[in-house]
Amino acid sequence: MTRTDWYGHRVATERAQEKRRCGHRARLALTPVQTRLVDAQAHAARTMWNLLHDWWTMLPNAKRTLAAADAEIRRARREIDWLAALPAQAAQAVLKTYFQAWRNYWDGRAGVPHFKARARTVMSVDIPQGRDLRIKRVHRRWGMVNIPKIGRVRFRWTRGLPIGKAADCDNKITGARLVKDPLGWHIAFRVQTVGPVPEPHTGPEVGIDAGVIIPLALSDGHHQDHGRAAHLPDGTADRDKWLNPDERIKLLRLEQQAAHRKSFRKPGQKASNRLNRTYDRIASLRATAKRRANDWQHRTTTRLASTYGVIVVEKLDIPNMVKRVGGTTEKPGKNVAQKSGLNRSISLEAWGRTVTMLTYKAARRGGTLHQVPASGTSRRCSVCGFTTRGSRESQAVFVCKNRDCGWSGNADLNAARNVLHLYRTGRALVPAAGRAVVRRPRGVKPATAP
Numbered sequence: 001m002t003r004t005d006w007y008g009h010r011v012a013t014e015r016a017q018e019k020r021r022c023g024h025r026a027r028l029a030l031t032p033v034q035t036r037l038v039d040a041q042a043h044a045a046r047t048m049w050n051l052l053h054d055w056w057t058m059l060p061n062a063k064r065t066l067a068a069a070d071a072e073i074r075r076a077r078r079e080i081d082w083l084a085a086l087p088a089q090a091a092q093a094v095l096k097t098y099f100q101a102w103r104n105y106w107d108g109r110a111g112v113p114h115f116k117a118r119a120r121t122v123m124s125v126d127i128p129q130g131r132d133l134r135i136k137r138v139h140r141r142w143g144m145v146n147i148p149k150i151g152r153v154r155f156r157w158t159r160g161l162p163i164g165k166a167a168d169c170d171n172k173i174t175g176a177r178l179v180k181d182p183l184g185w186h187i188a189f190r191v192q193t194v195g196p197v198p199e200p201h202t203g204p205e206v207g208i209d210a211g212v213i214i215p216l217a218l219s220d221g222h223h224q225d226h227g228r229a230a231h232l233p234d235g236t237a238d239r240d241k242w243l244n245p246d247e248r249i250k251l252l253r254l255e256q257q258a259a260h261r262k263s264f265r266k267p268g269q270k271a272s273n274r275l276n277r278t279y280d281r282i283a284s285l286r287a288t289a290k291r292r293a294n295d296w297q298h299r300t301t302t303r304l305a306s307t308y309g310v311i312v313v314e315k316l317d318i319p320n321m322v323k324r325v326g327g328t329t330e331k332p333g334k335n336v337a338q339k340s341g342l343n344r345s346i347s348l349e350a351w352g353r354t355v356t357m358l359t360y361k362a363a364r365r366g367g368t369l370h371q372v373p374a375s376g377t378s379r380r381c382s383v384c385g386f387t388t389r390g391s392r393e394s395q396a397v398f399v400c401k402n403r404d405c406g407w408s409g410n411a412d413l414n415a416a417r418n419v420l421h422l423y424r425t426g427r428a429l430v431p432a433a434g435r436a437v438v439r440r441p442r443g444v445k446p447a448t449a450p
């Protein structure tokens with residue numbers, strides 16, 4: 001690339017640079033003793049949140065300040081000795097996350113912050129400062145990281161990280177978060193890099209529909225399918241479609257075992273250690289399935305983002321869709337059981353994740369993602385444009401009711417072509433940047449936010 005300078009000479013210019021932030025998750029190899037220590041830190045972090053929440057919600061508005069909250073956290077760490085298991089930096093991170101949670105609520109991005117119950121909370125500890133981590137690569141497959149108050153811990157090295165000579169003020173690791181899932185403790189690094197702004201992607205345009213029969217139907221017919229049926233023969237969503245036949249049998253046996261053990265439990269009695277172990281095994285099988293699904297989504301979205309320059313998807317209004325399916329008490333919705341609950345939430349969650357992945361992957365390759373309004377895409381004929389109810393004869397087949405057209409074909413393909421058509425005719429939605437819908441209840445003044 002060249003530009004003309006003040007004297008009229010052509011000089012080469014460097015491409016504009018852009019800052020990118022991304023996360024990288026790696027599995028930690030903790031010893032049983034270290035695992036217990038990290039568990040204790042996570043419980044302390046959760047308790048800290050709960051204490052802060054109690055204190056904040058009891059206090060009159062005028063006294064809610066960041067300084068007072070900070071003093072409160074320091075006092076709690078002095079007075080409750082097991083809270084000291086949590087490093088001071090991590091305690092500060094709890095405070096920061098707590099205030100961010102209120103800000104998200106005031107801006108309408110999230111629900112109101114709530115008490116974190118022991119059983120339902122994801123265990124996590126923040127390491128807010130990158131320099132505390134002192135990361136080193138020790139083997140082709142292993143790295144070493146320093147975890148405050150725990151020590152040096154190995155983690156799986158699966159991707160190059162900006163450390164040592166590769167690190168500078170632009171490219172660095174700015175922090176990390178320890179997160180526990182049923183497969184154990186993981187570390188999620190916050191990676192910041194600076195690179196050239198990508199050249200505009202010149203690939204073709206494509207419309208994508210979250211299909212009922214095909215997981216991702218593409219308007220050019222290159223459907224993306226993982227080859228696993230989404231539904232059981234009775235029409236309900238198959239939540240374990242990512243498990244192999246052997247694993248399904250194992251899961252069924254574990255579930256029967258859990259139900260049997262549970263039948264001996266009296267009301268109010270705590271679950272036995274045996275029962276808890278069975279629950280852990282079920283959770284780890286489910287986590288394996290989820291990991292496979294995630295892997296497929298990542299590989300598929302990467303392929304789509306590198307092939308296509310313009311990707312068009314439907315804008316799904318998820319909260320409203322869930323509401324509409326349920327209907328009201330006077331007028332309940334149709335087929336509520338098939339559409340709502342687990343069925344719906346699984347497919348919607350997967351679709352939401354796909355769109356998120358496509359957004360950042362397309363941007364990184366110079367492509368763009370557009371959203372179009374979702375109304376009528378499954379009822380309109382993509383050949384002649386005739387729209388009527390009942391053209392979608394079944395989940396799989398679309399037959400045009402226009403006598404002169406009569407096109408019939410895959411219903412998901414038809415919807416994907418309609419999605420692309422909406423974009424080509426200028427119906428793409430403009431993202432409402434900075435115009436978040438404010439859902440602020442009366443009585444809570446945003447001025448009290450720090």
Ligand SMILES: [Zn+2]
Nearest residue numbers: 381384400405
């Ligand atoms: Zn038609």
